Amino acid sequence: MTRHPEVAAVTAWVRDATMAPSMHNAQPWRFRYASAVGTLDLRMDTARYMPETDPTTRGMHISCGAALFNLRVAAAHAGWAADVRLLPDPADAELLATAVFAESDGLGATAGLYPAITRRRSSRHPFTDEAIPDAVLDRLQGAARSEGAGMAVLSEWQVDAVLDVVKEAEEDESLSPAVRREIARWTGGGAEVSEGIPDYAFGPARHDGRAPVRDFAMGRPVPGRESAVFEQSPRLVVLGTSDDRPQDWLLAGQALERLLLQATLDGLSTSLNSQAIERAELRWLLRDPVSPSLTAFPQMLLRLGYGPPVPPTPRRAVSDVLEIEQPSQPG
């Protein structure tokens, strides 16, 4: 008889899955484990929909894709290979993936990323001027590619162009009361809140420099917040896919998390920016003109570098996001 993973094991993997980054730390995922048949479903939590900053649910798919990747890593680390089907039911768009598991003996490259799951953070702090070795960037490109996505390292002149685009997106955002209201819903709580971006994760206010760091304070004074000089020449990369359907967004999320975990193991700090990508008219300007097929559809702008350690952000309890379907008792 085929053995299925124990409920306790799946619960631990789901806890690791929830360590993934998500837009505004909304954690838009719900898991359901049918323990009798060993099937784990991942659904999009539409109660966390953001009509202003994520109208197409692209960000929700990317966030759930990142959580799915962590789940694959955690299962692999425990000796189980996940067989994942993306969007298995065309009539149910909110069912993003189903996974079944088979015992495997190999602790492969995916399992080796496990220690980075709880160490990875988004950093909104300045990074040093230290160059990132080419070998490290090559590894990150390989990480994106192995999940079916592309990563383009932007040249200095491309960085200038992208920073202009992000600035335009920032200005649009600051002028839209609806966007500001939506972001305010997900920011400003403390460590005691289990979702959203707490004040302490905003990083310092930008006193100078050109790093594309979204300022979640949106002009609100935050007690004790310092200001700092950010990089003049930030190291930016774009993660992209060759198409732009929900399955590509899920793939981008998995590639994003693979890249972030690898970067974490390589000692890099990472920071995400989707401001320009959220605006359809600006998103296309992030395409890499040198190798456009790699990033035909830009899915995320990342800033990489060496920076100070930052504390983790909160997560919802695993019991809030995982439902267990127990086998019915005979008689």
Ligand SMILES: Cc1cc2nc3c(=O)[nH]c(=O)nc-3n(C[C@H](O)[C@H](O)[C@H](O)COP(=O)(O)O)c2cc1C
């Ligand atoms: C689709 C998506 C879009 C994001 N956009 C931004 C962004 O524009 N600016 C930013 O600072 N962080 C962005 N983030 C990072 C989240 O804010 C971050 O993952 C979340 O607050 C949890 O914090 P952590 O990554 O440190 O665990 C994004 C993450 C995802 C998955």
